[in-house]
Amino acid sequence: MNRLRSLRWRIPIYVLYSIPSIVYLTIFFYIPIMMIIVYSFWQGGPLYKIVRVFTLENYVRFFTDELSRNVLIWTNLLALLIFGIVIIIAYPIAYFLARMMKGETGLKIILLILIPLEMNYLIRIFAWRNILGESGLINSTLLSLGVINEPLTMLFHSIYAIVIVAIHNDLPYAIFPLYITLKSIPRSLYEAAMDLGSNRLSVFFRITLPLSLPGVAIAFLFIYIPTVGEFAIPALVGGKTYLLGNLITRGFLDIGNWPFASAATMSILVLTLIAMFVVFKLTGMRWLYR
Template identity: 35%
Template sequence: MSLNQESKRGLTLIAPPFLYAMALLAGPLLAVLVFSFWTQDYLTIDRTPTVANYTRAFTDPIYLTILGRSLVISGVVTCVTVILAFPVAYYVSFHIRADRKSLWLFLITIPFWTSYLLRIFLWKVMLGYNGVINSALTGLGIVDEPLTFILYNANAVVITLAHAFAPFAILPIFVALEKIDRSLLEAARDLGENAVMTFLRVTLPLAMPGVIAALLIVFIPTVGDYVTPAQVGGPGGLMIANLIQSHFGGLNDAPMGATLSIIAMASVTVIALATVWIARRLSGGGR
């Protein structure tokens, strides 16, 4: 079989999924991009190309403030989630018998059995003024009155999202740890490295692909999360997705909503690429 025939067969195989991806991914994104250069006056769409929406987005403080808040909240959620996920993944990979690892992974995925919205409502009940946490703290005499800073603010959004996306961080880190050749760790110990230095110089760099994947898997969707800030965020915890929804809905300004969507996606892309580059440099991949 000639190379030309092999190429044709390969193109035939990839054509359906490629066209499918173009129709369902690239098409809508292109439509949003085009829409962002239009303007709307109540029910009338003016299709005259203009950058007025982008000018407004970068000059109006409310847009920059909420976008910055969204990136900060997502960054905190990502760091908290990955930091808490790494010990769990490490324990399952290095300290659980091979025949029981599947059971542990099964238990880790149990939160996916319930609706995402239901989990948010449960956290709302737990973090409430008279919720489980406050009732326990006041009952034990740790605090004199219920805490008010754990619900309807950015703190509640961080707690809820960190729990919701924990499995997404644990699994890729676990896979990366499983691929590490244990003989390398033994060699490091034989050369005189203690457990801490072996972890820092061998385990962590080799597990960095899983850490990078966890960072991206958590950060990218949390920036655009709408339900969690709407339910537990309150005025101080609203994020860019809530503002986008408002423009498409009550504010009746879809082009501005499309503009904010493009700006949010561009910001996430830049931060994601920078994160990958920094992580590779720290792990020695850039040398």
């Protein structure tokens, strides 16, 4: 009895608190991930041919096969482009809301920006189909104003459409963390810098920008990583554009080569973790990976 009591006292309180979440994560997250890892090391082929024999072939194929290699490079470039554009748009907005607006006005506007995220993700994408289509809002307006004679085909079912929709979708995810970091920079720092003779440009590049980089890193986490695995936007508005998310979805559902699709999934997971590590290190967010 005494032994049992002493054992009970040795269990830290936070371990006990975490039991429900550990159980939940184990069942719904870690076990599926482990299954994907196991699948990725089995031999496979189209139409659900799976041989339970260990192989590294799927990983080798993913990184050496021309198709998957090109898709990998192309998807990463596109994700970086989208992230870059989103940051360029989001930063001035967040800066304006955090530094220029008085009181809680900035936060209220942020909440308004976040409201569209409550709408279903697929419905938002479908709405863009109507805006960008041949007889959509943009083409109809431009045609009626006489700006163009023919509908702009580049707007629908193209890579440009992916970029437009992804930017719209990702913008709140960049504005919000940037707003938080910009808002948390003490005003005294600016005043001290100004007292020491800095001009506004110098203050921005030597104080505001470096101190807001954690917000950029969080935006990277929210935008770049989901974009690399994105499959709904390319499928619905991207026309024949083929990205990594589509390669994996097709691998699982259409082609039925689960081992290869699993290897692709794990490779992306590792690559995005590395990218995240690098970005967090560069932006000084060491505490996140310590």
